[in-house]
Amino acid sequence: MKHYLLIPVAIALVSLLTSCGSPGRLLDFPFDPGGRGLNSPASELTPHLAAQYIVFVSDRSGTQDIYLYEATQRRLIDLPGLNSLDVIASDPAVSEDGQTIVFAATRQDRSGIYLYNRQTLQLSNLTGNLQAEVRHPTISADGSRIAFEVGQNGQWDILVYDRSGTPLDLQTSY
Secondary structure, three states: OOOOOHHHHHHHHHHHHHOOOOOOOOOOOOEOOOOOOOEOOOOEEEEEEEOOEEEEEEOOOOOOEEEEEEOOOOEEEOOOOOOOOOEEEEEEEEOOOOOEEEEEEEEOOEEEEEEEEOOOOEEEEOOOOOOOEEEEEEEOOOOOEEEEEEEEOOEEEEEEEEOOOOEOOOOOOO
């Protein structure tokens, strides 16, 4: 089943949830049958909104790839070196400046959390040394910290890493 309205509905919901008391508004992006815009005939999954950037997974090229859309200019942004045929991507998030994208991916039956830097065009696996299943990453507004779920010892926990892949020791008080 195709989800033509998934992105606009999700944006409206995000707008309602993050508008700090002001009423949300629907961002209406035109349908593009050629897949060059935000709303296409392909499945657009797990959108994440940060400032004017919308990052999402789509199967419009026949594989599950990450796309970045700049809403004010209404255009897809090229992401050289990000998507590859041997990766199944999911759950992307983007920093507010649009320069850093984090996502979960499965490659050769192993899950990982990947970070893509648009300035350097570098893609790195933050969890390559972690012997556990990982999922659902999110990134801080400034792109400096990444939080994600890790499945170890029969339970799911939250880990926080910095952008270089170093685990952060966050002290908590109860």
